[in-house]
Amino acid sequence: MAIDVKGVLSPLSAIGTLFEHPKTITYPAVKKDIPLGYRGFHINNLETCIGCASCEEVCMNDAIDMVHPDIEYNIKNTSGCVPRIDYGRCCWCSLCTDVCPPDSLKLDNICTHADSNPDNFLYMPKNHKSIGEEVS
Amino acid sequence: MKNDLENTIKIFHGPQHPGITGNMSVELDLLGETIKRAQTHVGYLHRGFEKLVERRTVVQAFTIVCRICVPEPDPNEENFARAVENLTGLEISEKAKYIRTMVLEMQRLATMFLWMGGQAGSIGLGLIPQWSVCDRDYMLDLFEELTGGRVYHMYAFPGGVRRDLPEGFLSRLSDLLDYYEKRIIVYNNTFFDNIIFKKRAIGVGIVNADDVIKNAYVGQVMRGCGIKKDVRKDMPYLMYDKLDFDIPVQSDGDVYARALVRRDEMLQSIKILRQIIKQMPSEGDILQKIPKHRKFKLPADDTYVQTESARGAMSYYMAGDGSEKIRRMQVRGPSLVHAYTLLEKLLVDSQLSDVAMTMNSLGICPPEIER
Structure with missing residues (x-):
């Protein structure tokens, strides 16, 4: 029976990879760049949010509640409510941002959250005018 | 045979087992190391995708279908979008068609890399999964940039796609x-x-062409025993009729033949993607104007669509009743026939160590069975 010489020797070419530069990154010292369009946490420009609840209606997981904020941000917000997201239910499909009439609700590229209090997963989107810019 | 079964011991391969292809298990009756009877069990997923879809509006339902197969969600999204477009008469632009074709081929490559890791890992070649999962991640990086998600893209939408190509994406x-x-x-x-792979895979899990025709096996199982069929060629959809590619086939019908078919399909996918990069139109609507989600109604009609996934033909039947909800949706993926009719038969008289390898070669994805 003939020996498959190629089959025996060719896998040894893997040894060459020992001299290659590693492809992994040393997380958390080096963090991976997350692209701008990533579907991460919600942000909401509360000065333009009109409280129409379109986001609440389209959400198939019932992850969005309309709640009263501490202060009034927009006088045109007739309901006086803004969305609050339950990240125990959200599937980050981004339908809520697609249907937002004033285009105030968006998804940020920030996507990590750790907290010992489960209530903090009921997340009120921070007041942002645009992705990456927070308004105090 | 009866005497053999009396002396067997019973073990469960899965659901908690690295060699199982998802949330399922195979009940094995063993005589020594030889399998005398195999029985596939599903029921660990508790989803019922078809019913979930029927309870939601068309717009809401599209986010569910990608979950029918985690390693390759895009053929499901494509089928869903095309079925709704067929029913409502939505025409999508050429650019959207090219982007969808590109996404399907990118997904095929990503799925093949994941399969390669599973197939090699199932026979103890631990280096290949490390490499192939890393190489798949480079494709997921591109998906992340294009769609906003690494695994569940939720990108193909009735009427086109949800986002345009980012700057410099094709390069x-x-x-x-x-x-x-x-x-x-x-x-x-x-x-x-x-x-090692050749010794383990050649002559194991042989399927013959007659069985393929009789039981409607698809994908690499079919092409691995010499049947040259592919939905992309037989019932062209999107832009596949304008792209030049071959259908790789092998004749032996064993695990090794299926692996070679997959390898050649990866090369064909690269060939297709290169053509798409050249032919991609610079102008065109990416998404047609569609009604709001409560007003998006399906007519009382039905349709049947097919897409060639990385594991074989994936089909959707969809019926509307004039309301904003889908009256009935039925999913037919490769997994049901492969996991029941085929796997149970292939495992009889094979060795215990070949179970994971054989299962990986069939492209089984349990959510498709528990649909």
């Missing part, structure tokens, strides 16, 4: 294809030509 895709072409040569040397 980055082209660079990745150059890298993949080099990597496939490396995988050839270390995996496909590896004597």
Whole structure:
């Protein structure tokens, strides 16, 4: 029976990879760049949010509640409510941002959250005018 | 046979087992190391996708279908979008068609890399999964940039796609294809030509062409025993009729033949993607104007669509009743026939150590069974 010489020797070419530069990154010292369009946490420009609840209606997981904020941000917000997201239910499909009439609700590229209090997963989107810019 | 079964011991391969292809298990009756009876069990997923879809509006339902197969969600999204477009008469632009074709082929490559890791890992070649999962991640990076998600893209939408191509995306895709072409040569040397893989896979899990026709097996199981069929050629959809590619086939019908078919399909996908990069229109609507989600109604009609996934033909039947909800949706993927009719038969008289390898070669994805 003939020996498959190629089959025996060719896998040894893997040894060459020992001299290659590693492809992994040393997380958390080096963090991976997350692209701008990533579907991460919600942000909401509360000065333009009109409280129409379109986001609440389209959400198939019932992850969005309309709640009263501490202060009034927009006088045109007739309901006086803004969305609050339950990240125990959200599937980050981004339908809520697609249907937002004033285009105030968006998804940020920030996507990590750790907290010992489960209530903090009921997340009120921070007041942002645009992705990456927070308004105090 | 009866005497054999009396002396067997019973073990469960899965659901908690690294060699199982998802949330399922195979009940095995063993005589020594030889399998005398195999029985597939599903029921660990508790989803019922078809019913979930029927309870939601068309717009809401599209986010569910991608979950029918985690390793390759895009054929499901494509089927869903095309079925709704057929029912409502929505025409999508040429650019949207090209983007969808590109996404399907990118997904095929990503799925093949994941399969390669599973197939090699199932026979103890631990290096290949490390490499192939890393190489798949480069494709997921591009998906992340294009769709906003790595695994569940939720990108193909009735009427087109949800986002336009980012700046410089096609050039980055082209660079990745150059890298993949080099990597496939490396995988050839270390995996496909590896004597360990050949010794383990040749002559194991043989399927013959008559069985394929009789039981409607699809994908690499079909092409691995010499039947040259592919939905992309037989019932062209999107832009496949304008793209030049071959259907790779092998004649032996065993695990090794199916692996070679997959390897050749990866090369064909790269060829297709290179053509798409050249032919991609610069102008065109990416998404047609569609009604709001409560007003998006399906007519009282039905349709049937098919897409060639990385594991075989994936079909959807969809019926509307004039309301905003889908009256009935039925999913037919490769997994049901492969996991029940085929796997149970192939495992009889094979060795315990071949179970994971055989299962991986069939492209089984349990959510498709528990649909």
